[in-house]
Amino acid sequence: MNLGKGILKGLVETARNFVGSYYDPARLVTIQYPDERRALPEKARSFPMLVYDGEDPEKGLRCVACKICEKECPPQCIYIVLDRDEKGRPLRRPKIFDLDISVCMSCQICVEVCPFDAIKMNTEFELSTADRFGSLLLHKMDLARPASYYLGLHPVEAGEVNARLAAGPGHAETKAKPAAGPAPAAGTTSGAKPGDSDRP
């Protein structure tokens, strides 16, 4: 065995990498994270959020509490209670919308199945906390984000969604059609929330 030749060849390679790391960006890819941040890609995702239109998160939520996401969520981390008025009629909005992000696995199946474009993926990832229980269970108001925030996170996707919503309820219907389950039946009574994706 020609002892030493292969090792020297390898050391030349490490030397080349060491020197190269001073000027070649392909060899030095480290990002000094808290000080430097790279821009997240358009499709980045962390945990779901609820999108609302207008100024008031309570009134403008697109969510109609159809519970499709609750049903389809693989780890079952969503809990929804439909809001009702004093006469007990459904109000097409959630009274409770809880999402346990200690259980959520960011699969975004809830986003895919939502016929109302109400639940979308957030990209916030610095969510560590010393509280093991309370602060990982997000409630409706923790999850609510304005539509402008959504547009800022995912410009291409949100642009398509906005175009679809602007095209009117007829088009929203075509999107909602494959999801024809128990959901629309629950929401067909009073239209408490005027707007975008409502059925006529």
Add this chain to the structure above:
Amino acid sequence: MNRRIPEDVLIEALSTGDLVPESPSHAAVLPRPEGAPRTASEAKPHPIALGDSEGTLLEVAVGPHHPSTHGVFRMDVVLDGERVVRLKPVFGYLHRNHEKLGEGGAYLAAMPYTDRLDYFCSLTNNWAYALAVERLAGIEVPERAEHIRVITAELTRVLNHACLIGFLLQELGSMGTPIMYAFREREKILELIEALTGSRMMCNYMRFGGCRCDLPSGWIEACRDVVEALPRFLDEFENLLSTNEILMARTQGIGVLSAEQAVQAGMTGPMLRASGVNYDLRKVDRYGVYDRFEFGVPLGAHGDVYDRYMIRMLEMRESVRILQQALRAVPAGPIINPKARLRGFKPPAGEVYGRIEAPKGELGFYLISDGSANPYRYRIRPPSFINLTILEDMCRGATLQDTVAILGAVDIVMGEVDR
């Protein structure tokens, strides 16, 4: 070393439920010291205990928290001095009830769980599951989606093999350098995967009948840049490692596995091909659009750890070839079959076994459908689990530090072994 068992004996033993008897020639090669436990059931249940013949044998538990065991994996080794007399792989520390969860939920709900099988290669796991369900339901996949699947699978293969070589070298004592070079390349590929799927590791990208979302603008060009830079990285990596005398001395002639043994143990993937068996599902099954691309299947001649290292090096080069062809050939069109349904998906009753060549070997999903919305039976054939079963035969007679190298070359990920 040849542990060939006649087929009739094997079938008889299996049908009666008895364990396969050890051939006498095998014991002759490696004489057991007095007092060595004869079978696994005779071995002491305690992880650490002195052998009963005046302390000549030592039973040691390597792992489950040991840096050389690739995660929570335990090897109960019986040592005579430095030589391994017996070795018992113990796993299950990372069991997550995946298969039963798959039976409890809808077909789609199991897709994000498959990411977590072999968490280095979530895209190939997705593909294997999607392929099985597509066969079950008879869903066609559009051309564009098939090409995207090939591209993502080959990127995953490069990523997996580069990291595996890094880990192997780390375990051989080369602290840091090779694995950091590998991770530098992995980072570039992960960025591509993140731009495509939104997540670096838990991609959840494939859907029954296609892919979840289309390629973002500029992705093909970015991917081409990364792929064009890969041969340079591979040359560097080979210069660094392939002729290194220490690596050769530590790996050549270690953990030798004959082709017969490898076939009998049901091994697949680079482990099998390192023993010289020409079996690659991309060529055998020709699933997806692999039949349109030109690529070779590297084969080993000796079946030792060095061959397993070299096979992976060469497979990365073949993957680069496939990637170059696939990136040129991506057609326009839909990425998902318009007939595929996201919700209320109920395939017809029947059973199916869908398999692909994952970076670690044959990854198969066996599904039985009773026509309802969730599978009646959901079973996975994980490559690294099956490849691990023959660990004892490779390690018997080797020293403990060689055992680490042999285990490192098997390429296990405990998420997949334990499920």
